[in-house]
Amino acid sequence: MTEQSGKVSSQVFVKGDGKRAVTFHLAPGDYSRFSLTRRNNYAYITISNVDALRELEANKAYSISLANLQGNITPDDDAWIDEPDLPEVPQYDDFDINAFLRAIRDCKKDYICKLKDGDSIVVLKKDDWRNEMLLMQDVDFEGADFTAVDLPNMVTFDGGGHSILNVAYPMFNTLYGTVTQLNIYANRKKIEVWENNTEWGMLARISDKGTISNIRLEGMSVEFTIPNVLTTQGKTYNIGALVGWVKSGSLSEITLAGDVSVIVDSEYTGDYIVFAGGVVGQCSGSMEHIDNLGSHSTIHVTNKCRGYSSRYTGGLAGAFNEAIMDHCNVNTIVDAGESSGTWNYAGGIAGAVRTTSGGSGSAAIVDVTVTGSVKGGNIVPGGESTSESGTTTTHSSTGGIVGHVQNASVTGGIVLSKVSVGKQEGLNEYSHYTVGGVIGSMTNAANIRKNEGCIFFNANDYILTGYTAGTFCGGGGSTTELQAEGNTAVGMGKFVGSDR
Numbered sequence: 001m002t003e004q005s006g007k008v009s010s011q012v013f014v015k016g017d018g019k020r021a022v023t024f025h026l027a028p029g030d031y032s033r034f035s036l037t038r039r040n041n042y043a044y045i046t047i048s049n050v051d052a053l054r055e056l057e058a059n060k061a062y063s064i065s066l067a068n069l070q071g072n073i074t075p076d077d078d079a080w081i082d083e084p085d086l087p088e089v090p091q092y093d094d095f096d097i098n099a100f101l102r103a104i105r106d107c108k109k110d111y112i113c114k115l116k117d118g119d120s121i122v123v124l125k126k127d128d129w130r131n132e133m134l135l136m137q138d139v140d141f142e143g144a145d146f147t148a149v150d151l152p153n154m155v156t157f158d159g160g161g162h163s164i165l166n167v168a169y170p171m172f173n174t175l176y177g178t179v180t181q182l183n184i185y186a187n188r189k190k191i192e193v194w195e196n197n198t199e200w201g202m203l204a205r206i207s208d209k210g211t212i213s214n215i216r217l218e219g220m221s222v223e224f225t226i227p228n229v230l231t232t233q234g235k236t237y238n239i240g241a242l243v244g245w246v247k248s249g250s251l252s253e254i255t256l257a258g259d260v261s262v263i264v265d266s267e268y269t270g271d272y273i274v275f276a277g278g279v280v281g282q283c284s285g286s287m288e289h290i291d292n293l294g295s296h297s298t299i300h301v302t303n304k305c306r307g308y309s310s311r312y313t314g315g316l317a318g319a320f321n322e323a324i325m326d327h328c329n330v331n332t333i334v335d336a337g338e339s340s341g342t343w344n345y346a347g348g349i350a351g352a353v354r355t356t357s358g359g360s361g362s363a364a365i366v367d368v369t370v371t372g373s374v375k376g377g378n379i380v381p382g383g384e385s386t387s388e389s390g391t392t393t394t395h396s397s398t399g400g401i402v403g404h405v406q407n408a409s410v411t412g413g414i415v416l417s418k419v420s421v422g423k424q425e426g427l428n429e430y431s432h433y434t435v436g437g438v439i440g441s442m443t444n445a446a447n448i449r450k451n452e453g454c455i456f457f458n459a460n461d462y463i464l465t466g467y468t469a470g471t472f473c474g475g476g477g478s479t480t481e482l483q484a485e486g487n488t489a490v491g492m493g494k495f496v497g498s499d500r
Contacts, residue, residue: 186220199244219258238281275318312351336377345403376421382430397440427466434474442476459493468497
């Protein structure tokens with residue numbers, strides 16, 4: 001049956017080899033000439049004279065490569081060819097990063113700089129009535145070091161749609177106030193960080209009751225190395241592209257453009273916890289309307305940390321702890337394949353979403369679309385006593401949306417990601433892996449409803465000692481109950497690996 005509007009929609013996803021692809025389900029007919037449009041019907045390209053698509057037959061698959069059709073492609077606008085130019089920054093003569101940040105923090109008066117031609121220019125404008133600093137010009141940090149400041153409660157830093165270029169380190173230590181309408185262009189070189197600070201994010205190390213909205217983060221590559229020293233023992237690390245740890249507060253309308261890469265590594269083999277995420281390391285607040293599909297960006301999150309205790313790796317956040325993630329469309333490549341831990345959770349959106357023991361809040365992932373790939377992490381042998389608590393059971397869990405769900409909800413999710421985990425031999429009764437095309441595992445899940453696993457997942461690949469796998473969920477749920485709630489998945493093998 002032909003779609004009456006003449007238009008068919010689909011999501012771009014990233015295959016296992018890193019190449020982008022898109023699938024359309026079409027009625028038989030002549031598709032030798034067709035047009036592709038962006039979201040909101042923005043013009044993109046028209047492809048003509050494709051003989052292989054001149055007579056599409058029913059129930060037959062056809063594949064084409066744009067790389068082989070360059071002579072057949074006509075751009076419908078010029079925007080798809082070139083990346084947008086960087087903003088032109090005024091030629092400052094005395095701009096000082098530390099003075100700039102102190103002016104934002106103090107929120108008392110305008111910050112004025114001299115230009116090389118001798119004129120003066122207002123860079124930050126203090127609002128006459130509110131505790132608000134408005135960015136009036138683009139500025140360039142030039143990849144330089146500086147002293148981060150706290151952003152006090154009741155202070156608003158309004159970027160006014162302007163940009164800060166070549167940021168290489170966190171701007172704020174703890175963000176208590178508000179940051180809005182700001183473009184951050186990270187330093188284009190890979191940033192290598194080796195420090196004793198346990199939180200890291202380009203905007204802030206920590207957000208505590210802060211409000212972050214309408215932020216665009218452009219192209220960042222950070223490699224954070226946790227020190228291989230005894231003082232690492234017992235610490236918790238929160239590493240994200242934008243914020244390390246959201247203790248409370250909100251993030252909304254966040255756009256990531258250009259490839260964003262977060263790599264966390266450590267040779268230390270002791271006991272420490274790692275939260276690694278593409279936007280935030282760990283979130284105990286709210287996040288909504290996060291997008292990178294519209295900008296053709298890829299979020300890469302790689303966790304290579306070894307040792308004991310917990311590892312959480314996710315495309316947006318390492319974990320949502322009593323937090324809400326609402327509405328996002330993202331392309332993420334999550335790789336925890338070189339990490340090891342006692343508990344190791346990885347997901348295309350988050351490693352885990354949970355309400356902690358004794359917690360009074362709620363936790364949920366709502367209406368998300370994720371493309372790309374997820375590779376789960378490894379576990380140390382179970383049964384070994386690493387503390388006074390005695391025997392330890394170790395667990396790795398990997399899912400297209402989330403690795404592990406505990407007392408939390410996942411609703412309205414769409415997964416277009418390839419999911420995998422390494423195959424570890426010689427596991428004992430205290431060690432186990434769970435892997436699912438949508439959710440890795442669940443414990444006392446509150447509401448799992450209307451989620452779709454759209455990429456074929458072969459659960460039978462993991463019929464191994466110590467492994468449970470399902471096309472939808474690796475373990476902890478009931479096939480009958482989950483399917484009754486409108487959850488679907490494509491693949492081979494059980495719907496739930498260890499059916500309740």
